[in-house]
Amino acid sequence: MANLKPIAAGPIREFDLEKDSLRELNQFLHSAATSHCQIQVRNPNGAHSIACGLNSELDVRIFGHVGYYAAGMNKLATVTIEGNAGPGVAENMMSGQVHVKGFASTAAGASAHGGLLVIDGDASLRCGISLKGADIVVGGSVGSFSAFMAQAGRIVICGDAEDALGDSLYEAVIYVRGKVASLGADARFEPMTEADFDTLRQLLKSAGLEYEASDFKRVASAKKMYHWHADANQEY
Amino acid sequence: MTHPTMEESAGFDRLTIDYIQRAAASGLYEIRGLGAKRRVPNFDDLLFLAASLSRYPLEGYRERCSTKTVLGTRFASRPIELAIPITIAGMSFGALSARVKDALGRAATELGTSTTTGDGGMTSEERNSSKTLVYQCLPSRYGFNPDDVRRADAIEIVIGQGAKPGGGGMLLGQKVNPRVARMRTLPEGVDQRSASRHPDWTGPDDLVIKIKELREITDWRTPIYVKVGATRVFNDVKLAVHAGADVVVVDGMQGGTAATQSVFIEHVGIPTLAALRQAVDALDDLNMRGRVQLVISGGIRSGADVAKALAMGADAVAMGQGVLIALGCNSDTYVSNGQHISALKDYSELGTAPGFCHHCHTGKCPVGVTTQDSTLELRLDPAVGAKRLKNYLQTVNMELSTIARACGKQDVHHLEKEDLVALTVESAAMAGVPLAGTAWIPGGSIT
Numbered sequence: 001m002a003n004l005k006p007i008a009a010g011p012i013r014e015f016d017l018e019k020d021s022l023r024e025l026n027q028f029l030h031s032a033a034t035s036h037c038q039i040q041v042r043n044p045n046g047a048h049s050i051a052c053g054l055n056s057e058l059d060v061r062i063f064g065h066v067g068y069y070a071a072g073m074n075k076l077a078t079v080t081i082e083g084n085a086g087p088g089v090a091e092n093m094m095s096g097q098v099h100v101k102g103f104a105s106t107a108a109g110a111s112a113h114g115g116l117l118v119i120d121g122d123a124s125l126r127c128g129i130s131l132k133g134a135d136i137v138v139g140g141s142v143g144s145f146s147a148f149m150a151q152a153g154r155i156v157i158c159g160d161a162e163d164a165l166g167d168s169l170y171e172a173v174i175y176v177r178g179k180v181a182s183l184g185a186d187a188r189f190e191p192m193t194e195a196d197f198d199t200l201r202q203l204l205k206s207a208g209l210e211y212e213a214s215d216f217k218r219v220a221s222a223k224k225m226y227h228w229h230a231d232a233n234q235e236y
Numbered sequence: 237m238t239h240p241t242m243e244e245s246a247g248f249d250r251l252t253i254d255y256i257q258r259a260a261a262s263g264l265y266e267i268r269g270l271g272a273k274r275r276v277p278n279f280d281d282l283l284f285l286a287a288s289l290s291r292y293p294l295e296g297y298r299e300r301c302s303t304k305t306v307l308g309t310r311f312a313s314r315p316i317e318l319a320i321p322i323t324i325a326g327m328s329f330g331a332l333s334a335r336v337k338d339a340l341g342r343a344a345t346e347l348g349t350s351t352t353t354g355d356g357g358m359t360s361e362e363r364n365s366s367k368t369l370v371y372q373c374l375p376s377r378y379g380f381n382p383d384d385v386r387r388a389d390a391i392e393i394v395i396g397q398g399a400k401p402g403g404g405g406m407l408l409g410q411k412v413n414p415r416v417a418r419m420r421t422l423p424e425g426v427d428q429r430s431a432s433r434h435p436d437w438t439g440p441d442d443l444v445i446k447i448k449e450l451r452e453i454t455d456w457r458t459p460i461y462v463k464v465g466a467t468r469v470f471n472d473v474k475l476a477v478h479a480g481a482d483v484v485v486v487d488g489m490q491g492g493t494a495a496t497q498s499v500f501i502e503h504v505g506i507p508t509l510a511a512l513r514q515a516v517d518a519l520d521d522l523n524m525r526g527r528v529q530l531v532i533s534g535g536i537r538s539g540a541d542v543a544k545a546l547a548m549g550a551d552a553v554a555m556g557q558g559v560l561i562a563l564g565c566n567s568d569t570y571v572s573n574g575q576h577i578s579a580l581k582d583y584s585e586l587g588t589a590p591g592f593c594h595h596c597h598t599g600k601c602p603v604g605v606t607t608q609d610s611t612l613e614l615r616l617d618p619a620v621g622a623k624r625l626k627n628y629l630q631t632v633n634m635e636l637s638t639i640a641r642a643c644g645k646q647d648v649h650h651l652e653k654e655d656l657v658a659l660t661v662e663s664a665a666m667a668g669v670p671l672a673g674t675a676w677i678p679g680g681s682i683t
């Protein structure tokens with residue numbers, strides 16, 4: 001179990017999406033909610049865009065499965081999903097924490113600039129695509145094209161990675177524990193440094209995972225596609 | 237001088253020979269800025285039938301002719317209200333300097349129109365100087381963040397651009413200075429290729445959900461535009477409307493860019509004229525004319541172009557290259573301390589000359605418009621640029637209302653297709669208006 005920010009003690013405000021509308025929930029989260037209460041969402045039933053665009057230190061717990069873009073563009077808030085998440089969970093997150101206790105669909109953490117996304121289970125295709133500085137820790141495995149064009153940030157994969165891991169990477173770094181089906185264009189394995197071990201241990205700890213850092217390999221950009229010249233692979 | 241007996245090949249003319257020789261020497265395709273240089277049917281091929289006996293004109297200088305334009309009335313609680321139907325198209329900070337962005341904002345604000353961010357995020361300069369700012373959500377998502385989403389007046393989801401439909405962005409390393417790099421989360425000096433597909437959605441069904449997410453984030457206040465490069469426009473516009481767009485922006489193949497492969501610029505996409513007709517047909521087919529607004533761009537230069545676009549069914553136009561040219565692009569001189577200073581040597585060092593330059597990709601713009609170089613960018617004084625741009629757009633707007641009055645319209649949005657005829661068979665077929673002097677509309681619509 002991840003030991004993310006402890007849930008604040010205090011009053012609970014409950015929304016039931018079988019009775020309350022998504023609009024009411026999000027409007028409340030955007031304007032009326034305060035950090036003094038915990039917001040609980042019951043019966044999400046796969047609804048899209050739950051708790052997106054949060055902009056303060058809220059504590060939101062969702063009991064059930066969510067659709068697309070849960071906690072999209074999150075800033076400052078802590079969002080916990082006691083279930084599976086659809087595509088684009090925590091997309092473009094700026095800060096805060098998002099914790100998926102089940103599995104995540106495609107494009108988890110896409111283009112996220114900051115904060116921490118933890119997925120206890122597996123993540124599907126394109127996990128961490130276009131990543132711009134956030135940290136993602138996946139307890140299970142990731143699908144193909146994960147970390148595609150990832151620019152900054154770190155992705156920890158405790159299971160395996162499908163094809164084309166890290167294709168067209170910029171400065172993001174991937175730590176992977178299991179098998180890698182194949183690396184993408186311009187991605188390469190690199191030796192782990194002491195700094196990598198420290199970073200990795202700290203990320204595993206924040207996600208509440210107890211794997212040995214020494215079991216992980218580092219994948220980063222070979223930087224051969226950084227400049228456009230005749231001998232470079234012409235993948236422009 | 238060419239000897240009369242020397243015959244140049246039509247297929248392998250000097251330009252083609254030069255292209256083959258350069259490719260053979262370098263092994264690289266050409267990258268360049270601005271738009272298509274080849275001639276394609278365009279608004280010049282249409283003419284207005286103004287008022288005479290069967291129609292009644294308005295007095296050119298006295299009677300009111302409204303140019304007010306409202307965009308985003310479908311779902312957003314705060315539609316955009318513009319004083320004129322001429323807007324400034326999305327051009328990235330990175331392609332343009334922050335000073336130019338500032339100038340665009342000042343001119344747009346003075347005229348009561350909107351300006352647009354671009355690939356590379358929103359600068360404080362343009363937010364501060366633009367009363368109405370459209371914030372682009374591009375595949376790259378460079379600098380995209382919820383604070384800017386919330387302070388935008390509209391959001392434009394960019395699917396593609398007319399100059400390069402299906403292609404991603406490109407910013408060569410010499411333009412990736414420290415500020416640009418920081419805003420895009422990239423290493424300085426890297427030749428940046430940005431994605432051609434959005435990272436978190438893949439098809440029209442996903443787009444429905446993406447648009448709803450942006451609506452939820454903005455509490456349904458902010459209009460959402462969808463911009464497509466002109467290819468299969470009829471279908472794309474219908475899909476964008478189904479996806480929930482308030483406004484659809486269609487960018488024809490002549491549309492400018494800051495940098496892309498020239499093979500793309502000249503050979504991909506359809507002309508603005510044909511694109512506009514298809515877009516209007518699509519809205520009509522869905523019975524959505526007036527509920528979803530249509531913005532057209534790609535090669536718009538003058539009040540005549542705008543009037544023809546409106547008559548064909550657009551609600552507004554967006555301009556890129558015209559805006560740059562008003563600021564001094566392709567001019568012999570730039571203005572410094574009130575003096576005109578020759579830039580000829582700088583053009584020549586780029587291997588070009590005023591009137592021919594398309595070197596925005598190099599970052600060495602001789603007149604300081606498309607550069608990140610700290611010396612070159614000083615060649616564009618934001619106050620001077622804003623004044624020139626305001627003059628230009630004001631002229632275009634006056635030309636537009638002059639034509640509308642002559643056609644007997646009290647509102648430029650009352651211009652209609654019935655006011656137009658075509659000069660050529662091609663333009664008649666593409667625009668769906670009769671060949672001048674006949675009742676013949678060649679071809680058929682694709683509905």
Ligand SMILES: Cc1cc2nc3c(=O)[nH]c(=O)nc-3n(C[C@H](O)[C@H](O)[C@H](O)COP(=O)(O)O)c2cc1C
Nearest residue numbers: 325326327328354355491492493494534535556557
């Ligand atoms: C210098 C320059 C930069 C541009 N940058 C962007 C961009 O960042 N995003 C975008 O959607 N379109 C971009 N465009 C395309 C314009 O938004 C617009 O579609 C086009 O310029 C319209 O055609 P016109 O230039 O013939 O008026 C750019 C165009 C130019 C000339």
Ligand code: SF4
Nearest residue numbers: 565566593595596601
């Ligand atoms: S003058 Fe500047 S803006 Fe104009 S085409 Fe040349 S480089 Fe581009």
